[in-house]
Amino acid sequence: MKYRYFIVDDHFMVVEGIRALLQSENSLEFMGSARNAAFCMAELLSKRPDIILMDINLPDKSGFELCKEVKLKYPGTKVIGLSTFNQQSFVKKMLESGADGYILKSADKKEILKAIEMVMRGQIYLDADVSGLLRHPEDREIILTKREKEILVLIAEGLTNSEIADRLFLGSSTVDTHRKHLLLKIGARNSAEMIKIAFQKNLLLLDS
Amino acid sequence: MKYRYFIVDDHFMVVEGIRALLQSENSLEFMGSARNAAFCMAELLSKRPDIILMDINLPDKSGFELCKEVKLKYPGTKVIGLSTFNQQSFVKKMLESGADGYILKSADKKEILKAIEMVMRGQIYLDADVSGLLRHPEDREIILTKREKEILVLIAEGLTNSEIADRLFLGSSTVDTHRKHLLLKIGARNSAEMIKIAFQKNLLLLDS
DNA sequence: ATCTTTATCCCGTAAAAAGGGTATTTTAAT
DNA sequence: ATTAAAATACCCTTTTTACGGGATAAAGAT
Structure with missing residues (x-):
């Protein structure tokens, strides 16, 4: 064959x-x-x-x-x-x-x-x-919602919560909540680490 | 030949x-x-x-x-x-x-x-x-000092200024100064954007 | 029909970062 | 030897994030 x-x-x-x-x-x-x-x-x-x-x-x-x-x-x-x-x-x-x-x-x-x-x-x-x-299920996949992904890229762009809020026509407290969830899901201590992990796990792409 | x-x-x-x-x-x-x-x-x-x-x-x-x-x-x-x-x-x-x-x-x-x-x-x-x-010299190379690179990776790890200070046996205000210089050199508005740009310009490597 | 997720919003406090300075010592370069 | 750059350290103020909680409406899933 x-x-x-x-x-x-x-x-x-x-x-x-x-x-x-x-x-x-x-x-x-x-x-x-x-x-x-x-x-x-x-x-x-x-x-x-x-x-x-x-x-x-x-x-x-x-x-x-x-x-x-x-x-x-x-x-x-x-x-x-x-x-x-x-x-x-x-x-x-x-x-x-x-x-x-x-x-x-x-x-x-x-x-x-x-x-x-x-x-x-x-x-x-x-x-x-x-x-x-x-065999290492401990680093299980991170599943973000559409909105969370959207906000993640804007955080990576350097926008503050209120700037993101303006951009997406949201209240800044809403963005704050999403940011909290992002930190939690991604398992980061702050935004800097969050962006790093996001790149490592391909939640953010280098060539975009 | x-x-x-x-x-x-x-x-x-x-x-x-x-x-x-x-x-x-x-x-x-x-x-x-x-x-x-x-x-x-x-x-x-x-x-x-x-x-x-x-x-x-x-x-x-x-x-x-x-x-x-x-x-x-x-x-x-x-x-x-x-x-x-x-x-x-x-x-x-x-x-x-x-x-x-x-x-x-x-x-x-x-x-x-x-x-x-x-x-x-x-x-x-x-x-x-x-x-x-x-032919595009507008995005000219970012040159970081040894210390700055060192601190950049620790920021990406999610450490705060005082944690970095402890780690490197420095005053936290020193770390703060380095952080300011990093933001300036890299041209970021905050740490999140700084980490993003750092990855894009290969100041931070994905596989480390 | 019920449960879950998603997305939205608010309050409050504490911690950290952003930004503006200034200044000294060490190291490297000319 | 002199100069320039890097690394160190501090002060102050304002802005932003981090983290705790709770709450509601809409959309999807079972």
Whole structure:
């Protein structure tokens, strides 16, 4: 049985790296690659890979969204997430989006092959460095409401409660309450730490 | 003339990608790779590449430091920085550290070859997406003193002035002064915004 | 229909930060 | 040797946050 694989990553070097590593395997067939989510979906109309290696950071869309989309339209297709070490917090989200495995870009050939093999057998493959994270439920996901997220970014912008209140047509005491809830949920002692944790847990994104 | 090149990157896939892309070029010879700064310096004792492709994010040391070290011990060796798009703020630092060029990991074969060629001719090569940044001097670099950096991370940890003072054996008014200078230098209206900008300008790192 | 969450608002006190100064000692640079 | 920059420390005032409590209406979920 020959597995057909497809790669989604905006880093050309990574695409070529995986391809180079796997080209000697005659149980695997390279189907092509895409550098963003839109191009990926377009390619999948004609190409039908058994497995997709997918970066979680894409220029047009997050890996989660693309993964969900793929799984919805092509439920049989397996998806393995791909990322760098400092984005570990995305693992859980990726798995929740339906991914079948997760490896780091520092993975060697052996690990990639193992991951593909396990995933094609219907199992879940997680990188050793990453799987430990899932065993620590103490840092459980922080769920913010729409309003709280909105206020969080304004706090990060340096606005005071009353400025935020004006901006959102609220009473400043309302903003104060939301701020309290944010501190509580995020587990920070003050706004500075809150912003730091927000970045670490990807509640705030660097490139926005 | 055959150029010997060396790769420093902790992402195995990137190393293999570059290698695969360049192996058909008989004007280039692959000398090996290292996954961190220490291993790189060790390898350079025996191997003498003409050019090093170097990731700016290494597990043990930042690319700047490694670049400086390399340039100090082996002044003739050319260095091309390598990074992803969202780390553009590092470009200037990398060049100041003596790098001869800078490309993104999304670069294709043509661009890598062009970069190597130009750099070996003694010129500086900058990726088109990146070079624009250097023409915007309006967001000039923020230079913090050692003490200020130290206090910045403690503020991000959520400590108050007096807690920081205790930790560093200072008066709390001293910490207050440093905090004022930080706000001024970083250009923030309060601590929350300061931490946000600090992350955006890489004064604070996510994975520490 | 009932319960829960979300979003809204208010009061009060205490703690901390923001902002305005000034000033001395140490260190680094020229 | 002189100068400049960094690190240290203090005072004052105002603003903002932090933290305690309680309360109500609307929207969603079960």
